[in-house]
Amino acid sequence: MKPRRLFRVFPWLENAKADEPGHPLHINAQQGSGRVDNPDHYLVLYASDVPVGAIGEAFGNMAIWSPGLLAGPPILPGSQRALATYEVGETEVLDLDDPHSLVERSLRPSRVVTRERAVTQHWAMSIHSDGRWGGVRWWSYHCPEWGSFGIWDRDRVEVSEVRPLVSEMGLVQEASLTLNRPWKGQ
Template identity: 40%
Template sequence: MLLYRIAPYSSAAADSSQPGHPSYLHKPAQGYGRVDNAGIYDVWYLSRTEAGAVGEVFARYTEWQEVMFDFRAIAGARYALHTYSVHDDCKIIDLDDAQALVDVGLRPTQVVTRNRTVTQRWAQKLYNQTTMTGMAWDGVQWWSRHHSDWPVLGLWRTAPTYVRTSELSMAHSAVVDAAGTLNRRTK
């Protein structure tokens, strides 16, 4: 299955240990996200849709313009759309499935709350839990708070395999789609 994320890209980043590389995971930032549990596992945040990946990062802006793709913390870097793959049999629990919520004892409000203490607690519980087959969950999926049709996920046991990078612009189809879905003005 293909998954997407928006992250800084720099052609000068030679390998995954360098910021700006598509496979770089910013570990100092681990601990602030919805399903983070720093010191226990690292998380790859991804989207099942290209537009969802764009929307997750840029939804906070009311007007979208080319300059928002600049990433000034790394010389010459810009945000880009990175595509990754994971095996189709990757064990991802879908919290948009009512039965899955019942099975793990969660309410929808606990999934969407912005209270990181709550979401990180249930994420650690899921990380420690095993599936009916005795296998541990590789990650968790829920719906984007920006648009419910955008499934987003966090992978903690399976690192995605890098496939390709697309440069972002206001004309990129994922940007156009996300801007339209979120009703954002574009320049």
Template identity: 40%
Template sequence: MLVYRVFPYLESAEPGEPGHPLYEHRPQRGGRIDHPDYYVWYLARQSEAACGETFGNLARWTDDMFEFPALPGARKSLGTYKLPDDLRVCDLDDPTQLAELGLRPTQVISRNLAATATWGHKIWSQHSPAIEGRKWDAVQWWSFHRPQWTVLASWVRPQFVDAVALDLAHPAIVDAAAALYRPL
């Protein structure tokens, strides 16, 4: 399956360095299900969702939102990644799954990091007798900004496919801005 994320891209970055498409910033801070024991890849099923999740809190979208001054020469880009088609995904848009986990939709979408980290760790910790090891490779839910968008947190490292520099004319930015009623 193809998935997307926005990240600060630096073409000259080597693997393991900031700006590389597979760079793992440690420690992670502020993500919905960040945890000190494992790394989480936050991705979206739709390219416009990746853009909307990244820039959705900005009232006005301008070209300077793509700059990344913390890493000289880097610019926010849309990365395309591949995850295995047989990835075991815990779908929190499934009412049966919510009931099994004892979760309410408001607990999933809440921006309470302590609460979301708790359910994220609970899902990560589940084991299955049918499979040796963890029951889930990833968890997905609906976007805070637009419920039609699906966001995903994967404990499996994705394979990098491509990166495209973002600008205000990029189709994913245009679509996300229109969906979120953000002027360009």
């Protein structure tokens, strides 16, 4: 499959350069705990196929949502959470939501979304090693209607838009309702 547009929530610094924290293309080299991470071999841009999915993935593990989620992390002073839109061009992505892809790899659906990272990172490394794929897609752990993506071939990824999450409160509230997470505060 060739997704055209993906979305991600990240801590944004408006004047950050592409290789600096706060830029929408910056990837932390300290990866290792994500579903498809293999930082000794590649770095991953995690994204969603819908804006509300990107928000849900970013905050889905939080029991209560509040305005504090929209601020950037203390380690990146002056940052704020933003929603980036990416154009991914002709990047070929293996779709693990397609049963044929699972059968070809002898991969069970439960192994795709397990929280056991050694398992998911193993199948991700196998897919990356094929050399055919620029990334992988699976269904979101939080809401299976959302497609989650890990893109390791980032050369074709371009940023088309960045919007502060404070300007996207409708999407934030939609994600909180979808995931049954209460919103506390203004």
